[in-house]
Amino acid sequence: MTTKNINSQRKTRNKITYIPTSLPPEGVVRLCTVLAVLGISKTSFLNGVKEGKYPAGKLLSPRCRVWPVSEIRALLASLENGEDA
Numbered sequence: 001m002t003t004k005n006i007n008s009q010r011k012t013r014n015k016i017t018y019i020p021t022s023l024p025p026e027g028v029v030r031l032c033t034v035l036a037v038l039g040i041s042k043t044s045f046l047n048g049v050k051e052g053k054y055p056a057g058k059l060l061s062p063r064c065r066v067w068p069v070s071e072i073r074a075l076l077a078s079l080e081n082g083e084d085a
Contacts, residue, residue, distance in 0.1 A: 023073070028058070028066035037072060 020032035035045055048054040054075060057067040 023069055026069055028068050029072065030064070030066055031057075034067050034072060037076070 018030055018032050020030075020036040023029065023033065023037055031042070031045075035042060038045065040048075045054060049056050055067060055071040057065045057071075059065050
């Protein structure tokens, strides 16, 4: 009787990873892009959303949230002016 390696029995998982890009002229962006543009951590951003400091975004599906580029540009402008977002 031979023993099979557990890893050889598993099917490979095709995981799709979202790669952040720069802000497009218009449209919506996902969390990775927002974090890359702002230069903060995910926890800091989500805590800021709870406090009302950052925009909450919109749900595309139960597990996919996006932020309008116009809201992110307005947030960046307010941060550059030293205003509270």
